[in-house]
Amino acid sequence: MKCMQPGCSGQIVDGYCDVCGMAAGTSLSVSAPSTSSASAAAGASVGTPAAASASPAGASVGTSAGASVGTSVGTVPDGTPCRQPGCSGKIDAGYCDVCGTPAAQEEVASLAPVGGSARTGSGGSGPTQPGSEPAGVGPELSTRSAASSNLASTALGSKRARQGGSVATRRTSGSQRLRAARLGGGITTVRPAPTIDASKALLTDPTVPENKRFCPKCGEPVGRGRDGKPGRTTGFCAKCRQPFSFDPKLKAGDLVAGQYEVAGCLAHGGLGWIYLARDKNVSDRWVVLKGLLNSADPDALAAAIAEQRFLAQVSHPNIVEIYNFVTHDDAGYIVMEYVGGTSLKSILKQRMQAAGRYDPLPVDQAIAYLLEILPAFQYLHDLGLVFCDFKPDNIIQVGDEVKLIDLGGVRRADDEDSAIFGTVGYQAPEVAELGVSVASDIYTIGRTLVVLTMEFRGYQTTYLNTLPPQDSVPVFQKYDAFYRLVAKACAPNRDDRFVSADELRSQMVGVLREVVALDQGAGAASTTVSSLLFDVPTPGTEPDDWRNLPALRRDPHDPQTGWLSTVTGSPTERLAVLERAAARTTEVLLDIARTALDSGKRDVAESTATELLAADPWEWRAVWIQGLAALERGDSKAAQAAFNAVYGQVPGELAPKLALAQASEQAGDDAVAENLYTACARTDSTYVPMAAFGLARIRAARRDVDGAVGAYRLVPPQSSAFRTARAGLAELLARANRGLPDLAEALRTLEDTSLSARRKAELTTLIYREALAKVEKSGTKTDLLLGEHKTTPTGLRLGLEESLRELARRTPELDERVPLVDEANTIRPWSLW
Template identity: 50%
Template sequence: MNHCVQPGCTGVYEDGWCNVCGSPEPTAAPVAATPVATPSEPAAAPAPTGEEVPSGISGQVDSQVATPGPGRSREALRAAVVRRQRAHAALRRSTLGMGLTQVPPVPVGDPMQALMVDPEVPEERRVCPSCGAKVGQAAGEAGGRQQGFCPQCRAPYSFTPKLAPGELVAGQYEVAGALAHGGMGWIYLARDKNVSDRWVVLKGLLNTGDSDALDAAVAEQQFLAQVKHPLIVEIYNVVTHEGDAYTVMEYVGGTSLKQMLKQRMTTAGRYDAFPVDQALAFVLEALPAFSHLHDLGLLYCDFKPDNLIQEGDGVKLIDLGGVRRQDDLESPIYGTVGYQAPEVAEVGPSVASDIWTVGRTLCVLTFEFRGYQTEYVDGLPPMSQVPPFVEHDAFYRLVARCCAPDPNDRFLTTDELRTQTVGVLRQVVASRSDHAATLSAHSVAFDPPVSTGETLAWWELPELKRDESDPMLDWLSSLQVSDPVALHQTLAGHSEQTPEVLLARARAGVRVGQRAWVDDAVRELLRENPWDWRASWVRGLWELSQAGTDEERSRRAGHTAAGHFAAVRDALPGEIAPRLALALASELGGYAKAAELDYERAWRTDAAYVAPAAFGLHRVRLGRGDVDGAIRALDSVPAGSRAHPRARWLRAELLRRRGSLADLRESVHAVSRLTLDPKQRALFNATIYEQALAQVAKDGERADWRLGEVPVTRDALRRALEQEYRVLADYTPDPVERATLVDRANAVRPWSWT
């Protein structure tokens, strides 16, 4: 069987269709369309068969009931309809990954198939609920006990399900069986007899023997029942049954990411992680749920692959057992070793610790994270040892900021994290392409670049977007001062020195070369917020502004600027502007390979950056003698760009310098549609014809070839060159130069002896 060719799909083709995503096999014959009745041909009534067509397969087929035709069995019809349904499903793009990538949907199975046949907790997971000591372990040939007393603290324990199939809980929920055993105890599947027999999940609460703890737990679960979000499992009710409390939750019938990881394990036991783009898509979809909880003053605390379920083409966050209020300093903290932030034990959970769990989850999803609960419980393995980190450095920087040792160095909010995750996903997906980007991405931090020429200066880099919440923004917008010195004087004299005012002061200092102005503004900016990455951006601009014509001075400026822009890149791994700035700084600093990599990332990812990145690639590749690579870069500048004419001219010049007849012919074609002044075009044509004559003298004529309209023969080229010399003479004011051009025209004219 052939593997499915759809991006990210793990299925194989069966009978011409993928068994996972439903897409047709490229070589398979298309399914014949069902005939549709035309207005002039009324639809025939379906033949009575005496049996009812199952609703799952009869379906809507052009508003008619599908019936077997002559020689076709009902099984064949069923197969045809299922194929058609799969084909239609394949046309629908999954909501996961915002349309940037594809994640195969997970079918929702029969809930009864998820029940445990013989509910039993493995011995390695049996621990005392009071002190955490191992209990119920095997002794000799005797198996471990499912219930008893902890030998360390004498607290009772029991790992046998308390609810039996058919038991009615709180007079409403009929138990079907046990689904799993979690940190809070057994989890049961049940039917809600009061609401259309819908499936629900019953989850026991810990410490139910303590009345105060039980009251507090019930109150907390009742509060969580008010949390309503489509990405968070819904809590319907909190009930008691025979002295025990149970949370009644929505049944989610998909597959957890942990289960999916287990399913991806190879037969040899080799870890088969998710592709980076799919892992980012899962987390990206779940982050709005975190934002909702944080907006309510809640913390999730225990995010991990076990607690995110894919259902169809969406995800849902389950298990709210660890959720707590942000101002709660007394309740027990629930988390998982390897996922919990290192500072939680001392200062408690926070938004920053939730963001840590997101980073750790991304690691577990994308590579075999050995030692994540031991050696690397508080950090990450070296970048060089993790293939996804090496392949996608933006992904590494996203994870590194999520898992920064200092909570203050992490993303401030999950909304900020989500914005950067989208940008990183774009870069990961773009890395698979060998073509320039065709779509632009919205940035919350930068305006698009303005460069349209073959060089890139510091003032042509993307501008910082202004903070709409800054109280001085309206005043700044009203200023009509164009002179940077006068502007700085106005800004520095104002009593309100907000971040936007300070940034405007710094930029004025860069424009006029006043380092003291820049340093003062940056110092005040960092005094208010030591983690403001805009300070590094401004410092990088200052260094670039100091690069002049002196090669050594430019190299030093580029080296220093690269350090500042690298800090911005690390803070905003999903943004392309720092990549372009870093590429320019690396180019000036003499780090050609690093510059090329960052130019390529910008070039692939965002259409707004294609032109400046393409010119950057042209410069870097030409610097190492890669003319073909430089030409390919120039070819990528889109026709609609203001930089396109300049790119075509540079391309023509590169081809002309290379000098073969084929190159000369392509060079003429490259400039044929450019608007040039007569003298410039005549000079270009004259140079082309001179080189062509030299090639003809060496390799012979090619009468079947043309340079524009000129055949590649000696006489034709001489006549064309004569004409261009005379055009140049007409546009040359200096009489000596004009006479020289006329002499050259006479000398090159072909002579006839008849």
């Protein structure tokens, strides 16, 4: 069955079109159909300028209230003279071959279906993505989800600003501490991509398919065939009369600017064909020519080239190099480096063809690609430039390196006049109103990550400006931190996103480590992960104490950080000094809050955290303090909400996960807690003890003794918490009521624990009592030894007698000691001597 969508050549397969992805029987009216953004095999792809910016003299595309105006062209025989006054043209395929006016035009208004028309975006390009799905599709979970994102979360950022009646926007000056250097690989591996020979990348038949022909100005379909006749490749748009041409302007052998000899076409983009050429002045090296502007006005062309010359100053190893700007036959071209690699879009297509189904990249591979490209984004942002049109087409893998390609959409962040380039499904929702920014680039990076790692049905329609619910996406369910990462990168309010590419990268590294750790399966982490934001946890004799959670690291850029390191003494003494600080900077206030908690003044800590949040609604460290205060007062739900909010802000950090796990455990959300403890234990060796203790508590509570035993055994012998873990294991096995082997192991474990001598004697007594009761009840005879005693009634009575006398010696109170001695005398086996 053929798809009924206008201009779509697809077929209905399993209820959906295999080209546009629309459900069978649905109809979609579009106010300004999106234009295709083709990927260049040579490493260049071009977006389409935003309609609002590209339209001259304030021309607008589409109509309000979801209505769109189309043009219906009557059937006028070819060769009929054009009716426009003074025009000598004739009608050819329904249009004048001189002025482009449609024959017998009749404008008909068509309203979009209820629910709104499909959005083309404020700079959108590209047809509807295959696989888009109607709203409401997705499994409903009948069981409670273990995803932490379903928990309540303390208001942070724009939500908190709105609650306080503020219209404050995010301050970005404090992001320097997260400007991370390139960390390199070592976490995961990505298979190298072969270099593509330039001559083999040329198209043998450079044509643009009819379903990808759109007006470069208003986005209306053009060049479409009718009545069995193929569509025109050159002509005029029926709606806005803009000339169009899909024929290559350059052919093999043409010499551009007296220097670049054209070899052929590589791909077609929003500004025309992209060509491969040889630089005759520089050793015949391969270069790429991409159209910049087609104008008969030499002054306009010169101005456009001058405006783009700043791109020639861009120099970064992960960005394709711009060599030159030239003109040829009233057209301008950017001369770029040829990158003979494979785009991520092509890699996705190859995987799909090999698997016979949609086969997304593994999460660790997708993250690894973007980690390598993020320094290029930071470089551009530092220059005051915004990339604008990032997507899988625009990142190329060459060997074991990646490059950011297609700088055609790059513009200055403060440029309010130039056309904005973007692609539907990737472009940030605020671009039409607020323009592009670092935050809008961050958004495109997040959307690209999602497209690379899942079959993102409806990302250009149903989920145009949102993400699917976590519970409906397996990859989000499996990798909770990954979901939090892309959720923050794609936050609807741009002030809630990462403030820089370096901040995003620092958190992405942490998420990658966690993803790889989870993929490796059961076991504890063997490596330590450094953190810019938190110290390591400090497990103690009370493993669930909030004081054992990692402490915040001080920001070295705070002007009071040096002075804070000189403040010493008891918590009460330090608090008195801190409250007399010369300046109440953020770090001073954070120190006051934490020191107040340590000294038992919870009210001071909470009021200080509130003061911090009043000054900056995005200050998640203040919410961290609120979470600690909630744990101190026993309010596990409030603590859970606070740590959940912090986790959403720094998803690559383990400290919020550990704190959230502790709060969730206390709140009774064991499934959430166990997932978080597991992630911590597998990712960082310094988190293993506290995570293992938490796992053991949860599993023991549900009578999963083997699981609890496995958790305690995660703590390695070299850990300072090893003896504490052994004590917990001994207690567990002694009380498990499972059999003599467990009791024997519990007794052996007691020899290497941190327990006091009296507690060891108590547990030894318990073990012998349990063993004796089992043997006398069942009459079991084994060769097993319990300590130095055989597991016979006589042997176990001797062992119990010894443990009772040892316990009596360790008991100072006489009224408790005497009954123990009496019991020892009673339990002692009868003898003849």
